[in-house]
Amino acid sequence: MLSYKLRLYPTKTQESRLDNAIDSCRMLYNDFIFESRLAYKEGYKLNFDELQRMLPYMIPKDKVYSKAAQMVLWQFYNNLKVLSSLSKKGKRIGKLRFKPKSRYNSINYNQSGFKLLPDNTIKLSKIGKIKCVIHRKIQGKIKEIIVKKELTEDWYAIVVCENEIKSICSLFRKKIVGIDVGINNFAYDSDGHVIKHPQFLRKSEKKMKRAQRKLSKKVKNSGSKWKQKLNLDIIHQKIKNQRNDFLHKASRYYVDNFDTIFVEDLKIQNMIKNRHLAKSIFDSSWNSFFQKLEYKAANAGILFAKVVPHGTSQSCSNCGRMVKKTLAIRTHCCSYCGLVIDRDYNASLNIKQSGIDSLPTGCREVTPLERAPLAVI
Numbered sequence: 001m002l003s004y005k006l007r008l009y010p011t012k013t014q015e016s017r018l019d020n021a022i023d024s025c026r027m028l029y030n031d032f033i034f035e036s037r038l039a040y041k042e043g044y045k046l047n048f049d050e051l052q053r054m055l056p057y058m059i060p061k062d063k064v065y066s067k068a069a070q071m072v073l074w075q076f077y078n079n080l081k082v083l084s085s086l087s088k089k090g091k092r093i094g095k096l097r098f099k100p101k102s103r104y105n106s107i108n109y110n111q112s113g114f115k116l117l118p119d120n121t122i123k124l125s126k127i128g129k130i131k132c133v134i135h136r137k138i139q140g141k142i143k144e145i146i147v148k149k150e151l152t153e154d155w156y157a158i159v160v161c162e163n164e165i166k167s168i169c170s171l172f173r174k175k176i177v178g179i180d181v182g183i184n185n186f187a188y189d190s191d192g193h194v195i196k197h198p199q200f201l202r203k204s205e206k207k208m209k210r211a212q213r214k215l216s217k218k219v220k221n222s223g224s225k226w227k228q229k230l231n232l233d234i235i236h237q238k239i240k241n242q243r244n245d246f247l248h249k250a251s252r253y254y255v256d257n258f259d260t261i262f263v264e265d266l267k268i269q270n271m272i273k274n275r276h277l278a279k280s281i282f283d284s285s286w287n288s289f290f291q292k293l294e295y296k297a298a299n300a301g302i303l304f305a306k307v308v309p310h311g312t313s314q315s316c317s318n319c320g321r322m323v324k325k326t327l328a329i330r331t332h333c334c335s336y337c338g339l340v341i342d343r344d345y346n347a348s349l350n351i352k353q354s355g356i357d358s359l360p361t362g363c364r365e366v367t368p369l370e371r372a373p374l375a376v377i
């Protein structure tokens with residue numbers, strides 16, 4: 001599944017129709033909670049079919065497309081299932097909570113009720129033809145469209161498509177890259193290419209902190225507090241957009257320039273390595289970077305794989321021996337073979353090598369480096 005996010009430009013009337021439809025869905029969701037609780041009090045559990053039968057009497061049919069209302073039921077029922085499976089596992093669980101307006105901001109058109117038109121509009125049942133920017137070719141069969149209102153009050157359509165993933169074209173790997181992500185640089189690859197941490201994020205983060213401080217000083221429930229909240233939401237949104245843009249471009253670079261991409265599996269790395277605070281801030285970015293690499297690679301028919309970290313930053317990429325260093329030491333100086341290179345560069349070379357080692361022998365274009373046995377410690 002691949003999704004495209006398109007900006008929508010509804011008219012005032014369409015906007016109020018969308019607002020109404022979303023709010024009706026929200027109330028429907030809350031009604032489901034209410035009905036289930038009521039039944040539960042009488043010692044009875046409502047099942048899916050019973051809720052389904054109640055559905056037509058619970059929604060204003062002129063406002064909400066019927067399939068979209070069904071999706072609300074589906075979502076509600078799924079949430080219930082998740083809770084009950086958690087409780088079966090022995091986890092402590094709470095109740096499903098009623099959703100306030102601020103926590104419900106989308107409507108889901110599944111399978112039907114929508115149409116993408118060539119004149120840059122999307123036709124939605126019960127809403128009308130909404131102007132939108134189709135900034136790229138939509139590929140694959142459209143499965144659903146989720147219309148979402150961001151905190152900044154901008155509207156988006158998330159178009160979810162089903163795509164057949166291309167099988168990896170050739171087994172013969174030529175352009176192989178290993179990427180090391182880190183705190184000092186966002187990424188350092190085995191080609192010596194460095195992607196620095198984007199500075200604009202730091203700038204926006206400063207702005208955000210200032211806005212947060214301002215907000216905390218405003219009087220509760222006042223108009224100016226509400227205004228400041230919107231200000232803060234706009235900054236949040238901007239940071240989100242900037243980060244996404246950066247990650248899309250960075251991942252695109254690798255998919256366009258290589259046919260095999262190796263990164264280090266961070267989950268495992270985090271468990272065994274340090275618990276630096278700064279890291280957790282970047283973690284989400286890295287994970288999102290890997291996700292983007294993964295689907296872009298799958299789409300382009302190239303190989304993307306995570307390798308198990310194994311002394312990635314400590315061992316020497318030239319002779320394979322362990323060269324112990326703390327986080328503060330930025331240069332890898334091997335006293336055995338005399339190799340002196342950037343610490344992250346050394347790590348990326350190791351990632352590339354362990355990626356190559358994991359490939360079936362027939363696929364290796366690059367002859368593996370000759371390695372000396374590991375020093376016994």
Ligand SMILES: [Zn+2]
Pocket residue numbers: 316317318319320321334335336337338339
């Ligand atoms: Zn060495």
